[in-house]
Amino acid sequence: MKKLLCGGTVINVFTDEMEKANVLIEDEKIIGVGQYTPDDADIVEDVTGKYICPGFIDGHIHIESTMLTPTELAKLCLPHGTTAIVADPHEIANVCGVKGIEYMLDASREIPMNVYFTLPSCVPATPFDESGAELYADDIKPLYDNPRVVGLAEMMNYPGVIFGDKSVWAKINDAINIGKTVDGHAPFLSGKALDKYVSAGISSDHECSDIEEALEKIRKGQKIMIRQGTAARNLVDLLPLFEEPYNHRCLLVTDDRHPADLMKEGHIDNIVRLAVKNGKSPITAIRMASIQAAEHFGIRYVGAVAPGYRADLLVLNDLDTVDIEDVYTNGEKVVSGKKTVEFSAPEINSDLQETVLNSFRLKELTLSDFHIEEKGEKCRVIEIVPGQLITKEKIEKINWNENNGIDTERDLLKLAVIERHKNTGHIGLGYINGIGMKSGAMASSVSHDSHNIIVIGTNDNDMMIAANHIRQFGGNVVVENGKIVAQMALPIGGLMTDLSGEEIAKANENVRNAVYNFGVPKEIEPFMNMAFVSLSVIPSIKMTAQGLVDVDKQERISLYCD
């Protein structure tokens, strides 16, 4: 079956030129760009006055952060021109191990958006984490056999790289020997330490937040993934990278992006649009959004409107605003007049399905599980910093006589992290300041990176009910006076749902608003802040299922400080 796109202006990412040309597609491939006529094709699409450019590629995204299945994510991303993504299934791997990765591969088969994967390099993220799995080099190596697996994902363990940790190096060397890309993650690393890290073969970074950092990394041979996600938004600071000669060494990514932002602002199209708004060349931005991502991962014959390339392409009404009319992937029109053509999710292997749907392994919680022993006058309290993921340590005198030390007047709430993968019974308990909740409790199974159950509350009973709800349904929940006020189930690994993007965005809004109703100030993102309270790689004090961790010293510390 041959299709002809007739009358358009083609963006050429090899020469940065525009040319009036017709595009001939046969099956999934572009087979001609030039003076073709309707006689050459079975189907003719008139795109007179419009632009044709390659589909956009997100070079680094965690699907789990969208809370959507690959299918529902595709429905959201396709109208924004995303024809391929490179996903790092780091979160589900922390919950379900290799089977979690296999689930993601299976759930993204044969959908109209092309989904590639890099393999999680750091599961668990830290030795303090109690995750659902520990992945060593030999565990992930067989997954490279899948042609959609294109690399090793963000190597966050830079001390492991620099100081020669054998397990870390084995993962890197496997990827290199198999000919796969090794992606990096090393915020602020520079100079000789960066040299050591890059020397291992780590060929990209998506954590640059200022231009000097980015330029140093480019000079040392790394590709820079310019990231514009939901929380981390680096585009404005990295705008000079859209200029020559740097643009040839950059690609565009979102990393973590919420469905509401995907719907409201867009995806990679949003980054291109913002770059153009800031005076950058649309053709350069499109090149960075397409062929350069493909080339970074060695994905051949993808990312350009040229003969032999996969027919992943966009029809734009306007170049500067990236106004997308139609989208083609694998030669099929999947967005027509801004509307995504319907498609269904692939059938998933029942064993994998069962694994991800049954990821909670812990006993029902009782009130006593939330009780903190009185062992001294003062405790270490985690202090939330509004608008940031870092936390501070605060020493507070605890009033043990009332409500087991919880004091909403002083904004001292109770915090619990409950191991939920191996039924160890481990529960880390403590106090948190800065959330501002006056009533009820909230709980979630999204708590980086191990995704144990995390709960913050004003009383033990609401916390218990909230945690037991998560144990059953996953997701986020808000409880007050023993009743569930709002909830969003995430049954797939406690991380994802098969609801649509619109539905999940609405549910997410609901649970958020419920917490705001408890007096939490709007500068706090309650569930996001809570989700990072357990990640012991971000300074300076965090809570795990085994208790508090001093991140700077990388050691466990006691709740009590006398």
Added chain:
Amino acid sequence: MKKLLCGGTVINVFTDEMEKANVLIEDEKIIGVGQYTPDDADIVEDVTGKYICPGFIDGHIHIESTMLTPTELAKLCLPHGTTAIVADPHEIANVCGVKGIEYMLDASREIPMNVYFTLPSCVPATPFDESGAELYADDIKPLYDNPRVVGLAEMMNYPGVIFGDKSVWAKINDAINIGKTVDGHAPFLSGKALDKYVSAGISSDHECSDIEEALEKIRKGQKIMIRQGTAARNLVDLLPLFEEPYNHRCLLVTDDRHPADLMKEGHIDNIVRLAVKNGKSPITAIRMASIQAAEHFGIRYVGAVAPGYRADLLVLNDLDTVDIEDVYTNGEKVVSGKKTVEFSAPEINSDLQETVLNSFRLKELTLSDFHIEEKGEKCRVIEIVPGQLITKEKIEKINWNENNGIDTERDLLKLAVIERHKNTGHIGLGYINGIGMKSGAMASSVSHDSHNIIVIGTNDNDMMIAANHIRQFGGNVVVENGKIVAQMALPIGGLMTDLSGEEIAKANENVRNAVYNFGVPKEIEPFMNMAFVSLSVIPSIKMTAQGLVDVDKQERISLYCD
């Protein structure tokens, strides 16, 4: 073992910048570029005032055309800054098949120049050829297992590609499926025919002789290999490709280069030098000569002076003249003060060695083998065109009464192509005009692409003696009055020798001069012109072991034309 290159200015091919920086090498790898001190290293090299740039890569060369073994070629190329080549062993494959390719792989193991290979795609080159082997997709596929095999070599059979020849497509699809590069060879192909050819996945071309042809191919996604060899010299015509944005899609190659030119003018350094002389940026040219070749073939961590990259680098006294002082490959100093450090050839598998040293399989020739039957008044004669590889058809009346039709007055010499691979006894006989030889005979085992024995002479006896000499020793020979006047043995497949570059250049000069002494005008390159008289893909009339071929019609034709 750590080495420090101290005080130099480093050429950065990622940013097109120059920066004063010290380069730290550990074993075969660069591990740091920056403020390192002698304390960081075991060996310190002072390169104050000099430039450090990545080693040069020839993206397409036939080693056999140099007549040298990989070892001797490396000795010639290293002082010119060539640290890696991508070789297409097309000629030896036509003689010895897969074993010929294996010999080349074996003979290029562990030498100080890094030798990669693309696999010959067209053996034999045409259906008229009687080569030593026919290579199908399944024959060459196992060779991709060798990590130094990076692609499928120049697909010359463009009709086969365009008209869907299954055997041709199988070779292309194997390479693509294994993730290897597919190189092209399609002079003058354009428009819809080019679209079809490129659509197969053929990602480069090295046959562009004018800028419009090159730009069309770049626009269609092909990389252009800018070629400056011995016969084909396209640099001047393709100079605009050194400009933005085209330079990002180009690399530098020599294709066929004689040792005398390598010694006198240089190799890839010569192309860089010529580009600079013509006003192009030396940094751009160096980038095209290094990282861009590596990236085209997916050879990671090669082609830049950056952490993690293989320490293949050059120390230059001057940038514009590309004056090379030292060369490092795999972290070892292999050229020091313009002198190549001594090294020996690798030990070669005895079975492979025996195969390539015993490639002549034909009976001793007798006088009657050279006799042309009198069958008519007029014959088709091949006419040589000075300075070109094409030939023309000429109809001449033959004087059968004297010297079996040979007539030096009218410059009608006898031509024989003698099958030498399978002892078939096939001998193609005819007449040739334009060589201008007045006495003796010359013969060679270099006759494209099947490398049968080719002989041109003024009498049958000298022709017989010349051909029998080649049958024993291979190479080129000149005979007069029954005596060998000059000879250059090429015992390895009849194509190569283990003599040094200097020795072979001198021997080559000798045989050439011996032919010039027979009255051949200097505008003729006698052995080169003769070598292409048998290649039935170049218009318009050629001689094979089964007789004349009309190249334009692609059919056998009779010697006699009445």
